[in-house]
Amino acid sequence: MAWYNMFCTGLAPWSAPPLSIGQRKCGAGADQAPSARTSAPRSLGAHGSCVRSSACPAAVVAYMACRHQEPRIRRRTLQLRDAPGCTQNGCACATQAEDYPFKSSQDYQHHHVAVRRLAEWQRLLGLHPPEVFAAEPRGHRTRTKLAVAPGKDGVVLGLFKRGTQEVLPALGCAALHPVLRQALVRLQKALDGLKSLALYDPGVKSAAQSAGGALRFVQLTVERPSQRVQLVLVWTCKRGPAVPALERLVELLWDDDPGDVWHSIWIHWREPKPNLGNFVFALETSAWELAQPRALSGGRRRPGFVYENLDGLEFTFGPFNFQQANLVVFEQILRDMKRMLRERAAEFEDEPVRLLELHAGIGVIGLSLAHELASRRGWASVALLSSDENPKCAAPFTANARGIVPDLEVLSEECTFTAGARVGFSPLSAEEVLDRLSSSNEGPHVLVMDPPRTGLAPRGRKKAGAADACVRRIRAMPDLRLLIYMSCGPRSFRADASQLIEAAPEDTDGSLAGRPFKLLDVKCSTTRI
Template sequence: MKTYPVKKNETIEIDIIDLTHEGLGVGKVDGYPLFIENSLPGEKVKALVLKVGNKFGYGKVLERLTDSPDRVELTDESLLRTGIAPLQHMTYEAQLLFKQKQVENVLNKISKMPDVPVLPSVGMANPVGYRNKAQIPVRKVNRELETGFYRKNSHDLVPITDFYIQDPVIDQAIVTVRDIMRRFSVKPYDEAEHTGNLRQIIIRRGHYSHQMMVVLVTRTEKIFKHEQIVEVILKELPEVVSIIHNINPDKTNVILGKESRVLYGQNYIEDQLLGKTYRISAPSFYQVNTEQTEYLYQTAMDFAGLTKDDIVIDAYCGIGTIALSLADRVKHVYGVEIVKEAIEDATINAFHNEIDNVTFKAGSAENLMKQWKESGIDPSVLVVDPPRKGLTPSFIETAVEMAPERIVYISCNPATLARDLKLFGSDYEVKKIQPIDLFPQTAHVEAVALLVKVV
C-alpha cells in the first residue's frame, strides 16, 4: 500500500508557494503538493488535510499564521464555498497579474512560445456587479422555497441573496421573484425525488437598455395561478419586458428544456454593444460582462488592423455580435455558426441595425469556408471565437489552406489557445496576446491573440 507524506484528517503547518490555475494555494510536504483554498503565496497556514491522492491532495485552512500583502478580507465565505468568486480574497491587482501569468505559463509549457509578448491583463474600474445574466437554482431549504447556489462538488444549495459579481438589480430581482413564488405556494423542485416544480429562475438584464427578462424553468407544463404570478412580477419589477415559461421534465443537469412559451411580452430583450442593438432570447449566448466585452471586441478589431478593403470571416459568429461590430470598417463579413437559431438571430440583428455587408450561414465552419474559397471568396482576416474546447485540427487545416493575412483568435481558455497556436505551426507567427478580465473574482481569463501569415 502506497504511503504519502501526509494523512487524511492530519493537521499540518505549511508554506504556500504558488497558485493553481483555479486559484488554489499550493504547498508542498516533502515534494508532495497540497492544494488549499483561500490561501496565497507567501502565507504560512495551519491546514487540515481533507483528501490524499496519488499525485496531490487537498487541504483546508484552519488558521493563517502569516498574511500575504495581496490578501483582502472576504466579502462572504459562501462565495468561496460555492465557487462563485474563488479569487475574492486577492487584491484586484494580484488577480490581473495571476491571469497574465496563466497565459504566459501555458505558452511556455504547451506551445513552447516563451518569446511571444503577453501584455498586462486589462481589468475593470469596478470589478464587481458586472454579470448581466443569472441562472439560479431553486430548492427547498429549511422547509421553504429558497434560491442560492450549490456548494462546490455537490448539489447542496447554499442560500445566497448577494452574488457579488452579478448586477445588483438582478440580485434584487431574484429575491423578488423568490418571494412571489413563496407567496403563491409554488413547490420547489426536489432533485432526488424528481418532484416539485420550480427548478430555476433565470434573469437577463440589458446593461444599457435595462430591459429585463424573467425565465421560470419548471418540471411540469403548468404553473399554478401563473396569470396572477405574472401580474405581481410586472407590478414589482417594472423593467420586465419578457416573462418566459420553460419546461424541463427530464432528470438532468441541463438547465433549459426544449419547450418554452411566452407568458408576457416578447421572447427577447434588446441591449447595445459598441453602438449596435441586439435581440437576446432566453437560450442565446451573449457575453455576460457587457463593459469588458466591448473592450474585448475593440481589441480584436485593433489587432486585425481593419481597412475598407478587407473581407473577413467570423467563425463561431453566434448571434453576430463580432461580425456586426466590425462590419462598418470592412468591405464584407461572412459569419458562420453551427447553431441554426443563432444564425436566425444574427440575420435579424443585421436587419435591425441596417447593416447589409454581412452574410450569415448556418453550418460547419470548415465546410462553409471551403465552399466560400471555391466560389472565389478570398478573406484577408479570419476571426475565431471558439468555445472552451478550442479549435479542431481540421478547422486549423482549413484556415491555413484559406491563408488569410491575419488571424485574430479570441479565447476563453488559455490552455486550448496555447495548444491551437502550436498547431498553426510555421504558417503563422504569433505576434502578441492580450489577456482581458471578463470575469473578475474568478479564475477565468479571456485573451486575444494576433497571428500573421508568414510570407
C-alpha cells in the same frame, strides 16, 4: 466578486501578412447548469458547459500556456465573503485584492498564475508581456443562471455545492449587477409566498412532480439601457395545459409599479429527457413561451428580447441566445479587435474584404468588425459571412444586420462569399463551413472565431499527435491575412494555438501542412487590478 481574463493573441503566417489569435475570458452562468459532464453538478459555466471545479458563478479561468512543461503551481483558495455559498461551491474569485497587491499589469505578470504563464510564453517568442485591462470587480455580471430548490428557511436560488445536488444561495454575490440582485430579492419573496408552487427536488421522486412538473432553474438577464431584467422560469414539463401555480407566480411578479424591475417573463418548458443531463434549456424552439411582454418603443424591437448597445452598435438578444456575462469587458475586447483590424486594413488590397465569423451567435463580433471596415471603405467593399449551428441565432442575427447594414433587404443563406452579397448567415457548424470554403476560389481575408470550451474540433474528434481538421483547413487558406481567436477553454486553446504556430517538419504525414502563424499581440482583461 469574480474576475476573469481575456487573452488576445496575435499569430500570423510567417510567409504572409500577420494573423492574430485572441483568447477571451468568458463569464459564468451560460447555457448549462452545474456540470453536465459529470455525475455530480458543479458551478454553471459559459458556452453551455460547466466551469472548472475552482470556478465561481462569474468567472471562468482561461489562459494560454507555453509549449514547454510548466511547473505546477498551487493556487490559493479565494473566497467571496459576501455570499455564504461561494466558499462551498468552489468560488475562485474574490479576495484577490487582499491576497495579492494587484495594482498594475506588472503585478499580474508576476503573481497571477494565468497571466504570469502567458507573459513567460510571450518572452520565449521575443515579445513584451501583455497589458492588462481591468473592469469594475463588483456588479459587472449582467446574466446569471441559477438552480432552484426548497430549503429549510424558504426557497434557495443559487449554485450546486461541489460534488452534490444541494443548492447554495447566491443572492449575496457581489459580482451580480445591482439590478440582478434587486430582481433576485423580489423573485425570492414571491417564491417564498407561493406555497402551492412545486419546486424541483432531485432527492424526491413524487408522482405530482413527474406529472405536473416543477420549477428547476431560472435565468436572469439585465438590459442595461432600461435597467430591467428579463426572467426565464424553467419548468420541468412538456408544454401543454396551463399550470395554475406557475401562472400565479407570473402574475405576482408582473407589476407595473414605478419600481418594477421586470423587462419580460418567459417560461421554458423543459421536458425531462435523458440526453439533457444538467443542461438548463431544452433544444426545441417550441419550448419557449413569452408569458409577459413589456411594451417597447419602436416598431423594430421584438417584445421580450433584450437590447444592448455594445461599443456604439445596438444588438438584440433572445433568452435562448448566448450573451457575455461581463459586457464591460466584452466591449473592451471589441475595441481591441477593431484596433487590430484598423492596423492591418492596409494589407487587404482585394475588394470586398471577405470576413468570416465562426461560432457567431447573434453576430456581435462579425457585424462590429464589418461595420468598422465599412466605416472606412464603404459597405460595398465589405462582405461578411457568419455561421452558427444553433438555429435560434438566425432571426436575431438578421434583425441585428438590418439595423447595422444600410439598405439591407435580403441576407444570403449560402455558405459562400456570393458576388454582390454583403452579409450572409449560414446555420452550419464551424467544421462544415471550413470544409465548404476549402474548395472555394474565394476564401476569407479575416477570420474571427469564438468557439466553446472544447475548441475548434468537434467534441471527441481530437486524436493524440494529430492536427485538428479545422486547424489544417485554416492553415491552408491562401487568402487569410488575419485571425482573431477568442477562447474560454485553456486546454483546447493551447492545442489549437500550438498547431497554428508550429512549423510543419519535413518528415510529417502532412497533418500540419500549410503556413504556420506567428504571434502578433496579446491582450488580457480582468475585473480585478
